[in-house]
Amino acid sequence: IYTVDDYFKGPSPTPSKTHHFIRWQSPNPNWIKINFDGSFQNSSAAGGFIIRDWREKVLRIGASNYGDASITVAEGRALRDGVQVAIATGYRRLHIEGDNWVVIEALKGISATPWQL
Numbered sequence: 001i002y003t004v005d006d007y008f009k010g011p012s013p014t015p016s017k018t019h020h021f022i023r024w025q026s027p028n029p030n031w032i033k034i035n036f037d038g039s040f041q042n043s044s045a046a047g048g049f050i051i052r053d054w055r056e057k058v059l060r061i062g063a064s065n066y067g068d069a070s071i072t073v074a075e076g077r078a079l080r081d082g083v084q085v086a087i088a089t090g091y092r093r094l095h096i097e098g099d100n101w102v103v104i105e106a107l108k109g110i111s112a113t114p115w116q117l
Contacts, residue, residue, distance in 0.1 A: 026054045027095035034082040036098045038066075038074030045069040047078025051086055060085050075100040079107065 027033040031054055038047035048063030062081055066074045079098060086094055098104060105111040 024052075024056070026052070026056055027093075029054045031093040031095050032059060032086060032091050033095040033097060034079070034086060036075060036078040036082050036096070038071050038076075038078050038100070040071040040074060043068065045071060045074035047074040047081070049078050049082030049085070051082060051089075051091075059091075060089065072100060072102050076103045076106070079103055 024035075032051055033053075034049055034051050036047065036049040038045060040046075045066040045068070046064065047066060049061065050058060051060040052058050060082075062085060064077070064081060066077055069077070075098060079096065083094065083096070096104075096107065102111070
């Protein structure tokens with residue numbers, strides 16, 4: 001219940017947020033890591049990837065505009081593009097990291113997707 005007295009007390013304090021800092025972790029020696037992500041803004045989707053080695057050296061980067069696509073498709077395409085570049089460059093030991101659960105589960109073969117990349 002919100003009373004007149006509550007109104008005059010001013011806005012209620014915002015609940016505190018806990019912040020967690022996450023640092024990039026390198027893959028095992030002689031492996032590379034592909035990080036991928038996507039975004040959707042103003043009816044347009046885009047995605048990108050970065051490939052680094054175990055020494056944290058940036059090896060390749062890429063980004064693309066995928067136009068009228070969902071965020072999930074954009075993230076999937078960013079992953080696909082990163083893997084294609086890694087394989088074309090000669091890398092075979094790939095550690096893949098992203099934040100889209102649907103794409104990761106599909107990559108692992110745990111779930112099927114209703115789309116193709």
